[in-house]
Amino acid sequence: MSTPTTPQRGLFLSFEGIDGAGKSSHIETLAQAFTDAGRTVTRTREPGGTPLAEQLRELLLHQGMDALTEVLLVFGARRDHLVQVIEPALARGEVVLCDRFTDATFAYQGAGRGFDAQVLAQLERLVQTGLGAQPGRMREPDLTLWFDVEPEVAAARLAGARLPDRFESQPAQFFARVARGYAARMAAAPWRFARIDGAGPREEVAAQVLAAVAARGWLPAATGAGHG
Ligand SMILES: Nc1ncnc2c1ncn2[C@@H]1O[C@H](COP(=O)(O)OP(=O)(O)O)[C@@H](O)[C@H]1O
Numbered sequence: 001m002s003t004p005t006t007p008q009r010g011l012f013l014s015f016e017g018i019d020g021a022g023k024s025s026h027i028e029t030l031a032q033a034f035t036d037a038g039r040t041v042t043r044t045r046e047p048g049g050t051p052l053a054e055q056l057r058e059l060l061l062h063q064g065m066d067a068l069t070e071v072l073l074v075f076g077a078r079r080d081h082l083v084q085v086i087e088p089a090l091a092r093g094e095v096v097l098c099d100r101f102t103d104a105t106f107a108y109q110g111a112g113r114g115f116d117a118q119v120l121a122q123l124e125r126l127v128q129t130g131l132g133a134q135p136g137r138m139r140e141p142d143l144t145l146w147f148d149v150e151p152e153v154a155a156a157r158l159a160g161a162r163l164p165d166r167f168e169s170q171p172a173q174f175f176a177r178v179a180r181g182y183a184a185r186m187a188a189a190p191w192r193f194a195r196i197d198g199a200g201p202r203e204e205v206a207a208q209v210l211a212a213v214a215a216r217g218w219l220p221a222a223t224g225a226g227h228g
């Protein structure tokens with residue numbers, strides 16, 4: 001008689017930090033480690049992740065608009081992404097690795113642009129509930145990897161690497177505020193965050209990422225060997 005296998009619990013991990021912090025570079029490392037551990041990985045990003053949300057991303061990154069319009073488009077894209085991609089993947093027991101999520105809204109629109117954080121919190125609750133098997137629960141990442149680097153380091157990495165969009169072309173003071181916004185989000189919910197010191201060489205940063213996930217029992221500790 002065969003024993004039914006217990007479906008694995010879905011895991012939702014977000015990657016955060018100012019532009020140029022190194023998030024995108026390390027999503028691949030973690031995706032590979034989870035795949036090696038036998039998990040199915042969905043890699044996605046915000047704004048974006050669905051055809052509709054990718055269209056909204058284009059507007060957000062390249063079209064001028066007022067602050068409330070920007071916030072509503074960010075959350076509109078997020079709702080579509082949750083409904084179409086994130087919740088179904090979690091229901092299948094997959095690992096969802098998302099390049100940015102709602103902490104970016106608090107950091108960029110809230111701390112960066114000065115948008116009212118209480119309104120953001122109301123929208124967060126509205127948009128991230130009524131989903132999946134537990135509609136009363138607000139969907140949040142199980143873990144947020146916050147890549148903390150000095151704005152000067154991030155700016156130096158980005159210089160010449162790509163054409164700046166509406167956010168990347170902001171002055172250094174904007175990114176200093178965004179970084180403080182991330183620090184405040186971590187201080188308010190430290191159990192959900194792992195702070196990654198993103199200033200060092202790639203291998204060191206990758207090792208911190210893998211260790212943070214292994215510390216939660218989601219990867220074997222030895223999986224870090226050979227990746228980076
Ligand atoms: N630890 C690192 N040291 C030096 N350069 C890095 C490091 N991590 C990433 N980079 C480079 O910095 C730039 C920004 O990295 P990226 O992963 O795109 O950042 P983000 O996704 O956070 O904006 C890229 O050119 C990348 O190759």
Ligand SMILES: Cc1cn([C@H]2C[C@H](O)[C@@H](COP(=O)(O)OP(=O)(O)O)O2)c(=O)[nH]c1=O
Nearest residue numbers: 019046047074100101104105108109167168
């Ligand atoms: C998710 C999100 C992103 N953003 C901004 C931050 C980034 O500058 C930009 C796009 O993010 P990102 O995907 O990190 O850009 P890139 O592909 O160039 O690395 O969107 C917000 O302002 N608010 C949000 O809620």
